[in-house]
Amino acid sequence: MRGDRGQREPGRYALTDSEDGRVWGVCAEVEGLFNEPRRAICELLGWVPDGAEVRGWVGHRVWLVPEDRTLDPWLLEDAESIGGRRQTDALVLTGRDDWMGPPEGHRAPVRLHDRYRWLGSCREFTRVMPHETTAPSLVLRGLSPSGRLRRALATGTRRALDLDEARLWIRDDNGRPLADRLLRPKIRAWRPSAHGPDLIDLELDAALDEPLPGHALPIWDRWLAGPPQTPGVWACLDTRQREAWLDLVRERGCRLRHQGRPAGSAYELDGRHITDEPSLFLALGEAVNGPGGYFGGCVDALADCLRGTFGYTAPATMLWRDIAPAREHLSHVLTPEGEPYDLIALVLEVLAEGHMRVTFA
Structure with a gap:
C-alpha cells in the first residue's frame, strides 16, 4: 500500500x-x-466485430468460444483491447488467461462474448505469453x-x-x-x-x-477507511470498479460472523442501479446485510447464502423496488458457451427455492 x-x-x-x-x-x-497481474496476449486475425468496435476495457469475463464445438470455451479475465495491428485485420487483447485453456498451439477460429453480448469473431486465434518478469x-x-x-x-x-x-x-x-x-x-x-x-x-x-x-486501488482506499455507512455507494462506479468492489465485499463478507435475523423478516431491495451483474449481487447483499453487505457474488453463492449463516433465516419476504433496470440489462445474458438465458428469472427462482418470497413495487 x-x-x-x-x-x-x-x-x-x-x-x-x-x-x-x-x-x-x-x-x-x-x-x-x-x-x-501477469497478462496473456491474444491476437485475433481476421477480426470481424459484431456491432461497435472493441476498444479499451472489454470486460471482467470475456469468453472465447471455439468454432470446434468439441472444445470447451475458455476465459480471459479483465480483458482489455490494445487495438489492432497496424495495416492488418487483427485485434489484440490482453487479460488474465484461464488456466484451463486454450489448447496448446490452438489457431482455429473463435467467437468472443462478454456475457452480455457477442463482440465478434476471428478466423485465426494466437495466444502469446508475455516475457517473464x-x-x-x-x-x-x-x-x-x-x-x-x-x-x-x-x-x-x-x-x-x-x-x-x-x-x-x-x-x-x-x-x-x-x-x-x-x-x-x-x-x-x-x-x-x-x-x-x-x-x-x-x-x-x-x-x-x-x-x-x-484500478482497484481507489476501492481499497475507500474500504480501508471503514465500511460504507449508507447503501449504494457503489452505484456511481463503472462495471470494472463494481467488480472490484464486489470482490472486496465477498472477501470481507466471508470472514464476518453474521447476526441472523429471525424467520419472517422483511427485506427491501433498491433496484434503481442494477445495470450489470456485479450491481445485482451488491444490491442483494445490501438488502439482506446492510451497507457493504454480502449475500452471494454469483447464483451458486446466492444459493449457498440462502442455506447458510449469512444473516438470513427462512422464510422471509423481499420487496424489490424498481426491477425494470435489472430486467432491461440482465434478462438476456450468455452462458460461457454463448447460450442466452434470463439471469433475473434464475435469481428469482433461487430466492424462491430458499423460501424468500419476492414482491415488486
Whole structure:
C-alpha cells in the first residue's frame, strides 16, 4: 500500500505464519501490494466485430468460444483491447488467461462474448505469453517485529530468512478484518525505519498469489477507511470498479460472523442501479446485510447464502423496488458457451427455492 494515501493505523497489516498463525510483525504501510497481474496476449486475425468496435476495457469475463464445438470455451479475465495491428485485420487483447485453456498451439477460429453480448469473431486465434518478469518486492514499512522475527534477522542465514509460507492480514482503520493475501516470502533486506524507534522497514522477495490490480486501488482506499455507512455507494462506479468492489465485499463478507435475523423478516431491495451483474449481487447483499453487505457474488453463492449463516433465516419476504433496470440489462445474458438465458428469472427462482418470497413495487 502506498504511503501517501492518508493516515494509517499502526496495526493495519499483520504478517503471520500461515501454518501456526504466529505473528512475524505488524505495520502501518505496505508498498508493492498493488501490482498488475501477469497478462496473456491474444491476437485475433481476421477480426470481424459484431456491432461497435472493441476498444479499451472489454470486460471482467470475456469468453472465447471455439468454432470446434468439441472444445470447451475458455476465459480471459479483465480483458482489455490494445487495438489492432497496424495495416492488418487483427485485434489484440490482453487479460488474465484461464488456466484451463486454450489448447496448446490452438489457431482455429473463435467467437468472443462478454456475457452480455457477442463482440465478434476471428478466423485465426494466437495466444502469446508475455516475457517473464521479476516479481516486485513487498516492503513493510514501520514494522514492529516479533521476537521470533528478530531472532531470524539476527541469525541471518538463508534458511532463517526464508519465511516459507506466510499470510498478510489486512484490517480497516476500525481494526476489522478486511482481506488477506498468501505469500511465500524470503527476507531480502531490512533497515531501521523512519516511522519510529525499534521499528524496521522489511523488504520481502514475495510473489502474491492474488496480486491487486491498480484500478482497484481507489476501492481499497475507500474500504480501508471503514465500511460504507449508507447503501449504494457503489452505484456511481463503472462495471470494472463494481467488480472490484464486489470482490472486496465477498472477501470481507466471508470472514464476518453474521447476526441472523429471525424467520419472517422483511427485506427491501433498491433496484434503481442494477445495470450489470456485479450491481445485482451488491444490491442483494445490501438488502439482506446492510451497507457493504454480502449475500452471494454469483447464483451458486446466492444459493449457498440462502442455506447458510449469512444473516438470513427462512422464510422471509423481499420487496424489490424498481426491477425494470435489472430486467432491461440482465434478462438476456450468455452462458460461457454463448447460450442466452434470463439471469433475473434464475435469481428469482433461487430466492424462491430458499423460501424468500419476492414482491415488486
